[in-house]
Amino acid sequence: VLQLLVGRERPVSAQQLHTELRATGSRIGLTTIYRALQALAAAGLLHAFGWEGETAYRFCGQDLHHHLVCRVCGLVAEGPPIPGIEDWLAEVSAERDFTPERHRVEVRGVCGACT
């Protein structure tokens, strides 16, 4: 299942994956897809995106955590870290007595192809 996710540009929902797999003749069940996706997401290999009522997943390295999401086609591009975000985070957290664990920057817009 993981192999199907690697190399994809846009997130896929459990139901989409199921349909695709079924089309290739696989007898895999929807349940298994859900369980696999949840496990992989919990392990940090996938990122979850809310996409029109359903949850879609995308393979993501652990290092880059910033996304440019096209609201038209759903394409997701990764971006470099924001310079200075760590300092900002440390400062703001200290101010509020908050212990940060992970952060996520998501930019919504329209990709070049959809403009």
Add this chain to the structure above:
Amino acid sequence: VLQLLVGRERPVSAQQLHTELRATGSRIGLTTIYRALQALAAAGLLHAFGWEGETAYRFCGQDLHHHLVCRVCGLVAEGPPIPGIEDWLAEVSAERDFTPERHRVEVRGVCGACT
């Protein structure tokens, strides 16, 4: 309905609101809550948060768009803009031929009270 949202520290789901309102004797229907929340969110007065399977909303000014979310109690604190984020955004977007519309920074962690 809006008045109930203003001043809250943490997001509330439609169902929670409904329960609370019913408890005060209101005869409001769940449908109305959903419609009101969607309208307010579309108008930019509320921000939507995914919280354990359901969608919760929180009143948010239009200027500050960064959030510190406690994963234990759901408390949401607002933060100042990241210095330099606009420059970063412009640069990254230009690189990828992407037209940004809005961005969102969400930091997950644990608040002081929950530590």
Add this chain to the structure above:
DNA sequence: ATTAGTGCAAATCGTTTGCACCCAG
């Protein structure tokens, strides 16, 4: 023989929709 993992079908739960009703203009 035991166990982890699977698929199916039914149950669950948040959300949306269809529709009849009521109040204000």
Add this chain to the structure above:
DNA sequence: CTGGGTGCAAACGATTTGCACTAAT
């Protein structure tokens, strides 16, 4: 009379769960 907004109940769709079955140790 007319229209917008409301509540109720049914419909919907994504996700989860119960359970029997299979394959591998």
